[in-house]
Amino acid sequence: MDTSGNQPSFAYEGNDFDISAKAMAPHRRITEQVLTILTMVFAAIVIVPLVWVLVSVFQKGVDSLIFPDIFTKLPPPPGLSEGGFGHAIVGTLMTLGVGTLISVPFGVIAAIYLAEFGRGTKLAYLVKFSCNVLTGVPAILCGLFAYSIVVRPLGSFSAFSGGVALGVLMLPIIIRSTEEALLLVPNDLRLASTGIGATRFETVVQIVLPAALTSIVTGVVLSVARASGEAAPLLFTAFNNNFWAGNVWEPVATLPVLIYFFSIIPYKASQSLAWAAALVLLSIVLLFSITARYFSRQKKF
C-alpha cells in the first residue's frame, strides 16, 4: 500500500505499515472468514436437535395428555385406548426416593472427609479418582450390580433394587458436587469457629455445612434430574408393573421404562401414552435441571 511517494516514513506513522485486514494475503483473509462462519454454522447445527426434540415431544405429547386421567388411571390393555400412567409416576418417585435416601447421606459424609479432613491426602486422591471413573461407568452396569446384590438375594424385582441402582448412579455426582461446595466455603469461617473452641465436628455440622447448603442441594437436585431419566438401570431391577405398587418390595412401573416398553409395541394407543409420558418426564427433568442451574448462579461468597 505504498502511496506515500518520496516522503520519509516511520513505522509509527503507519504509512508503510498497513496492518489492517485489507493488507493480509487474500488466502489468509478468506481462511479466516470461512472458519469463523463455519463455527457459527456448527453452533447452529448443535442447537437444532434440541429444538427438534422439544418441539416433537411437546406436539405429540400434548395430543394425548388427558387430564386428570393421565395421572389417576392405569394404562389400558394392549389394543384399547384411554387410560394413564399414574402408577409409573408414583414408581418413579419411589425409586428416586430410595436412591436419594441411600446416596445423599453416604455421598455428603464421604465428601466431608475429602474436603475437610483429607485434603491433599493420597486416600482422598484415590477416592476422587475412583468416583470420576464411576461417573463414566455405563448406567446399565449399575442395574446389573443392583440385580446381583438385591434382586437375586431377595428373589424378586423391586422398587427398592431400582433405587439401589439409581443410588449408585447418583453417588459420584453427589460426592463431587458436595466436595466442590465445601471447598468454596472460606477458611476464615472454620478458623473462627475453631478459635472460639468448637470441635471439628461442631465446626463442620454447625458452620460449614449450613454455609454450603445451597450448593449441596443444587448438586443433589442435578443428580436426581440425571437419575430420573434413566431407564437402563431400572429394566431388570424395578422392572415393570401394570398395576399400582403397594410397597418398595414389589416391582414398579417407572416413566422411563414405560416409555421404552410402550414405544416399541405396535399399538397406537400405547404409543401415544408413551409420548405423553415422554412429555411429563422431559418436563420434570428440565424443570429440575433449570432450577439447579438457577440456584448454582446464586453465589454466596
Add this chain to the structure above:
Amino acid sequence: MEQKNVMTSADQSTRLTGHSLEKENSRARVLDVGFWGLTLLLAISAGAVLLWIIVQTALEAIPAIQEFGFGFVFGTTWNPVTNVYGVLPQIYGTLVTAFIALVIAVPLGIGVAIFLTEGFAPKWVTTPIAFAIELIVAIPSVVLGIWGIFVLIPFIRPIFGFLNTYLGWIPIFSGSGGLGNSLLLVGLVLSIMIVPIIISITRGTLEVLPKDLRNGSLALGATRWETILRVMIPAGLSGIVSSIMLAMGRAMGETMVAAMLVGNANRINISWLQPGSTITGLIASQFGEAGRTQVAALMYAGLVLMILSLVVNILAEVIIRRFQNIE
C-alpha cells in the same frame, strides 16, 4: 440459628465448673473422633464401590467365563436355545456406533467450543447457546429413543436411501437400502448426546490457558484462526483428547438409544446402513426373560463392556491429570 449454637458451645467451654467441663470435653472428643472415623469410613467405601461393581459383575459371570472362556469375545452366535454365546457382533456394533458418533461430534464439539470461548460473538449470544447445550445433556436417552423411532427415522429414511443409491459402492453404505434402524442412525443420535461433553470440557480447557499464549501469537502477526489452530489447540490438546475419551465412554455405555434404534440384528454388517447390535442393547433386550446360563452370559457381556469403558475412562482421567500438572 447458627449464631445461637456457636454461642452455646462457646458458653460451654468457658463454663468454670471444672468437673462438668472435663465431662463435656471428653464427650465432645468422642463425638469428634467418631465423626472423623465415620467420614473416613464412608469415603473409603465410596472409593470401593467401583471395585465392588467390577467384582460383583465378574462373580455373576463366572459360569459363563468357565464355559466359554476367552472365545466368548470372538464368538459370533448368540443362541439362548442351545446356550451358545459369543459377543463379537455386539463388540463390533458398540465400537462402530461410538466411532460414528465421534466422527460427527468431535469436529462439531471443538468448533462450537472455539466459537464460545474465542470471542467470536458477544456474551448475549454465547450465553443462551451455552445454556441450550447444557439442556441437551438433560434430555433422557429414552426420550431421544422415542423421538428417533417416530420422528427421526421417517425423516432420515430417504436420506439413507440416497446414500445407498449413489454411494452404495462405498462398503459402509452398501447392502440393500436402509430401513432406518441401523448403526448409522444410532451413531447419529449418540453424537447428539456426546457433543455437549466435548464442548464443555474443551471450553474449560481453552478458558484456563494462559492469556500470554494468545497475545504472544497475535503479536507475532498470526491471525485469529492461525492462533487458534497452531497455538491454542495444541496447548489444550490433552483436555481435548480427554473429552473425546469421556465422550467415547459415554457413547459405548448408552443403552436406550441403542436398544430402541439399532435394530438388534445379531450380525456383523460392514454397511452402516444395516441394523446391528450393541452390548448394551443386547443386555437391555434380553435380561428380563433370560434363563440361568443366559444371565451369566449377559453378565459376561457386561464385564466386557465394563473393561472397555474402564479403559477409556481411566485414560481420560490420567490424561487430564497430567495436563493439570503442567498448569
